[in-house]
Amino acid sequence: MTLALQTSGLTKSFGSLKVTQSVDFALPAGARHALIGPNGAGKTTFINLLTGALPASAGRIDLLGEDITSLRPDQRVKRGLVRTFQINSLFPQLTPHQSVTLAICERDGVTGQWWRRTGAYTAALDEASAILAQLRLTAVAHTPTRMLPYGQQRILEVAVSLALRPRVLLLDEPAAGIPSSESAELFEVIGNLPADMALLFIEHDMHLVFRFATRITVLVAGAVMAEGTPEDISANPDVKTVYLGKGGRR
């Protein structure tokens, strides 16, 4: 079976500091995979290597069986490797429907020419409505983003990412800054994304990790310390000592 995403010997150094140490990682289609580890373990760096925001010092990244190691970030997005952002990157004055429609038009290369291709624009409006329905945002589809609760704004970030038709979706702390009353809903929505879409998420809240991840990778000092099911990870004495027992946020 072709993996959705795979890294082999992926390495990143900043001068003499090795932040990613020969990481071998595999993400099958449909994965719900959490990347955890103490602060400074290299989780965000790993995601930045996957997206191409940072060039790798060594190693290889394959997306759907093809080597993408030397591709630019935008080329990776076009092939289906999409990231949602930790920092709120939405236009506050636009409505969710407008934001998702814009992303669809951008994807299809029809931004700025909708008056010439009204058919494409109408299709984009319909597709935006469908994405918002899928993420339970229909009721607020036409409300300016700045008026939405923070949790719904984070769900909208996922909706905008879906407009890019990801095969692999990378989520860097999707629940950061959200009250716990709203983060469960965010993860419900994430958990209900299409079954064939592979998800890799960084999350510090262990309750959310153990509830939604089907596999977990523990990164410590840039290297994979453990990988397995939530049961494997919670029973692993090294993980307990190094991460869950002390040094982790929670």
Ligand SMILES: Nc1ncnc2c1ncn2[C@@H]1O[C@H](COP(=O)(O)OP(=O)(O)OP(=O)(O)O)[C@@H](O)[C@H]1O
């Ligand atoms: N551009 C950079 N130049 C030098 N060192 C860097 C750079 N970016 C990250 N680092 C270092 O790499 C290490 C890993 O950082 P990274 O942000 O990837 O960790 P993290 O696991 O995501 O941490 P956190 O949980 O706090 O977000 C840290 O020691 C950090 O200081």
